[in-house]
Amino acid sequence: MNKICYAAFLLLFVCLPCVVFAQDKEPTIYVVQKGDTLWGLSKRFLNDPFYWPNLWERNQKITNPHFVFPGQKLRIYPDHGEVEQSAGMPAGQAAAQPIEQEQQMPSEKKEETSPAAVFTVTGGEGFLMEKDQTPAGYIHQTAQNRQLVGKDDVVYTDIGRRNGAGVGNVFSIFKKVGPITHPIINVVLGYKVVPLGMLQLSEVDEKVSKAIITKSFMEIGAGSFLMPYRPAKTEVAQKAASRDLVGYIVETRMGNNTIATGDVVYLDLGKSHGLETGNMLYVVRDVVPDQRYTMERIDKLPSDVIGAIVVVETGENTSTGLVVKSIEAIYVGDRVELKKN
Secondary structure, eight states: OOHHHHHHHHHTTSOOTTOOOOOOSOOEEEEOOTTOOHHHHHHHHHSOTTOHHHHHHHOTTOOOTTSOOTTOEEEEOSSOEEEEOOTTOOTTOOOOOOOOGGGSOOGGGOOSSOOOOEEEEOSOOOEEEOTTOOOSEEEEEEGGGOSOBOTTOEEEESOOGGGTOOTTOEEEEEEEEEEEEOTTTOOEEEEEEEEEEEEEEEEEOSSOEEEEEEEESSOBOTTOEEEEOOOSSEEEEOOOOSSOEEEEEEEESSOOSEEOTTOEEEESOOGGGTOOTTOEEEEEEOOOOOGGGOSSOOOOOOOEEEEEEEEEEEOSSOEEEEEEEESSOEETTOEEEEOOO
């Protein structure tokens, strides 16, 4: 189970100050199982898989993703839940206990595993084009040499039969915006690329072709480059991490420096690092120690978790992510971490 899911799920069981819960019914004891996910457990016990962000935002004392784990016991009441602490352990640090048969939920109430979260990708997220990536071709001219064209307009490409192309082939249209430099190590990672639309080849010669634009998200002009067709809308299922990784947010889709829920970001982690589509990373920020009220010097405090990002596309050394939660402003240059089960 993804560790950030554990942390956020713990928040589901934190009582808000203004709510009084009934304690007159015996609770069901549930033991956290490997494979449980935040969204599945939220839906299972609260009938709302997306309720967790509200509790996370209102309970900012809980920012560490390592509080609950398989073997942790939860007391489930009709209207709320509580984390059961082991004797002698401080709050939030209960040790995992052996799973005993009588502590399991009744078999008729159990599920095999909670379903993984699924995120919708619109196709407009863009990506970082790395140096080893090359376009399939270019739009070298538009009909009547118009500056800008859109849906149903005719364009000409440098893709032909020698490229293996044929009538009916579909390509995605992109625009290269500019080089992206790593905010920490000052190295160029690639070029930011934004999607413009789609076209379909209508006539194909040996070296060139005629095409009709079938979809346009933004204005298209000569010089736009083509890549093999990418679906405009897909779904990405959350996937557990296979390793620990640390990286950084290097740029955003819109070029904004302040980032919030719903924004698209680009990361300096990719396939070569072991990152996979569907992995959930959390955004962390170091807390500067205040030395004024300590007897000894404090070198480091636990980091704050301020957001979560799901990976929607991976390149070799970079990736595209969707910010699914932010409890405070996130910035280009902030650190991201991936934790394996």
